[in-house]
Amino acid sequence: MAIVLVRIDDRLIHGQITTAWIADVGATRIVICSDEVANDPLQRTIVNITAPPRMPTEILTTEQTVQVAKSGVWDRERVFVLCKYPSDVLPLVRAGLDIKEINVGNVGGMTQHKGGPGKQIFKSIAVTEEDVQIFRELLQAGVKLEVRVVPRDHRVDLATLLEKV
């Protein structure tokens, strides 16, 4: 099966993930794919403390994620890839991983912490110029971008939200 869900969520493994998404996609492994998280000892520690029990959870850089995904070790697993920022997804698509659809969860809540919030285009999504560029490139690559905060929400197409920007 390999990768069953790719989600962009700057809150990482939070309540919506533990009480809804993991069960919904039947994940057997969680991969946090983010250069920032992988290189930050504090964030690594926190993910280790809070990872769901008995659920193998790895923190990889985008480069490592591409390597491992291509090596085929995930073929018998159902991997849930969780990216922190839109910029963490782009290398995966550029490297030609088989990603047809990306679930866009919480975006931009954290950019406020980095000085300057993005533009709010949906209740859980605020984007910067750079984010919009990335989303446009993903759309051009033929990836579907759907906004769903939790599995039972209505699917909203991010492309239509971007048109208003």
Place this chain on the structure above:
Amino acid sequence: MQQLDFYGGLVAAFAAAGWQIIFHWLPQFIPVLSQKENKTLAWWLAAMAAIRNTLTKSQVATAFLVGLLLGRPLEGLAVGAVIELMFLGVFVVGASIPPQPYLATIMTTVFVIRAGLQTADALALVMPVAILSQTLMMAALSWNHLPLGIAKRRAEEGDFRGVDIQNTAWQVTSFSIAVNLVPAFIGGFVGVPAVQAAVQWLQTNAGWVLEGMGFLAGVLPALGFALLLYQMGTRLIGYLFLGIVAAIYLKPDPLALALAGVGLALVHMLATRREEGAPTTAVSEAPARPARELKLTDEDILAMYWRHWNLFQVASWEVLGGLGFAQTMVPVIRRFYKTKEEISAALKRHMVFYNTNPWLGAIIPGVLASMEEERANGQPVDEAAIQGVKVAMMGPFAGVGDSLFWATYIPIILAITASWAQSGNTALMWLAPITVLVVLGLSNLLIPYYFMRFGYRRGLSALQDLQQRNLLAELSTAATVVGQFVVGGLVVKLVNLQVRWAPSFFGTSPIQLQKILDSIMPSLLPLLIFFFAYWLLRRGKSAIFVMVVLMIICLVGAYPIPLPLFNNASILGKPIEPEQAKTSLLLLRQLFIG
């Protein structure tokens, strides 16, 4: 049309938010306006917030209190228990707001008691009111941009008192009054006579609808439990089946079931403990901190603690709990920062996006207070480090907190007390809301307090402590084992569905279908309904969709079928008398032989 029910509306409004205004909201202005703290008042405010939180989470307690105000507490309990079991697996996760049962419970209780209905008669109203609450809550998240804007300007001025006042002042005006108090009053005032008229019309024209709603009350707990199972996941589903079997063949009381669940969890923990796993040695004492000139006092921590209960009271889409977090940090800012620039910077950096589980997440302001203290004492802690810790902690800690407390610990307490409320045993019925208020109230009061103090005392070392003890993972696993076992047991105990139709062929004695089902396995139908509801949820259907499906099943089952074999009986309804069976036989003969 009957008289408008002013008294009913008043009681509903008082229960919905009136008491909070008097006992919780107004006293907050004493410390907020004077900026002086008092330990007793701080505990009082925290206790009131704990009661508020307990009532919004427990429909049994809320309905009981409304019933008490109307002089019929036990009828209130019956309503509360049904709604409780419907909404067991429903809670706010992040910015995803589900239908809210709190207002619906208050309204339904008032309708049942004031309009003299059966609980089941008012069931059809629960979901629409819950959806109305959800809509109003979402609207509140939009209009709270206004107070957020004002607070941002106060922060710019370096006015921590202004920020403090904003979050306290707006919580009731924007949230309690608009979302709960006003609709509750209107609902009680206008709704009681309207509902009464509607039910009377149904009784005379379509009694089967009310009968079907009665069946629905017995079936709806299946939805609540299915939602819970969906959230806990199927990793430990073996314990669910153990719970089912235990309940069918041992018929334990709910509390015994929970105790057995705790026992199983302990056994599970021992059996799955890895040899090289969690270290058994005690965590070493924290390294002695260098003496600090500037320190937070106990009053400061308490001042943070009661403010922390206002975290999401003025939530907005833009920053969710950001404004509440800034208010939580006011005592720290007040203590350590003196110049306008410093205060302004601190307020602004604490007012950005914040969202976490308020029980476990209380550790975060604790840790941050400790870091701010270090910074004030001239240690090399910069703003970016403080921000980084907060941002890194809030998401993941919400993940554990939501699944451990929101999706497991609290629903177990609610389910057990709801089953007591439905037991028909008067002593147990009185015990149900009291237990909720004591157990859930104290949990509300003390668990976040413990985490906040732990975070402050240990600072960033708190993270190492948690890692060494493997505490959160152990707690989550244990809670899930108990949860699965109790859900399995309570599905059997609380979901109620029987086929009362007994067809009779050619004058033979009627065949009791339910007896045949029982001989296959007792509680077969309730279990089928439960797994059917779970299957629908796994197919991505919403809780409301599942509820409508269950309603249709019950209504069809209650509909009097105009066929000879049924003889105007329904599938779930009254069994056929032998006399009637003979009549249906005659009819059949006329049909086929002529």
